[in-house]
Amino acid sequence: MHNDTGFRITGRTVLLGLVGFFGLIFAANAVLIWLAVSSHTGTVVGSSYKAGGQYQGEIDAARAQAARHWTVGADLVRSGPGATIxxxxxxxxxxxxxxxxxAARLASPADETADVVVTLIEGEVGRYRGIAERIAPGRWMLIIDADRSGDRVYHSESRITLR
Structure with a gap:
């Protein structure tokens, strides 16, 4: 007499294993895709064609800025959950x-919805100050723009780390 009570692989076992395996892979991919799309759109510029057309204007603005020979210094002082620029x-x-x-913009390299724009107000002559109410610790881009009569006269981008 043959008494076999051990585990046996049947066609049904193989089918359930394959369906379960690929179902798990599909579910993991769906979660990762959802996280990627919801955290960053991937869009850097709305239209590459328009950005390319404005490239020469950016070069001209950078040359005009360099010809002014301005010295611009910026510091960021942490104060509680915010910071003073x-x-x-x-x-x-x-x-x-x-x-x-x-204006100064603290731009998050990972999430554009976390960007903080701060208007800088002139206090003393040649000194501009603004307060970012809430800014999370981490890496940021500090982007400073200055306009005079509607024309951009200064632009800078600096990487900073807030603790």
């Missing part, structure tokens, strides 16, 4: 530059 602007002769419309 201080910017000093001096011309080629070392005199403070006044009358600029300045």
């Amino acid at each position: 201080n910017v000093r602007v001096r011309d080629a002769a070392g005199a403070p530059v006044s009358g600029l419309s300045m």
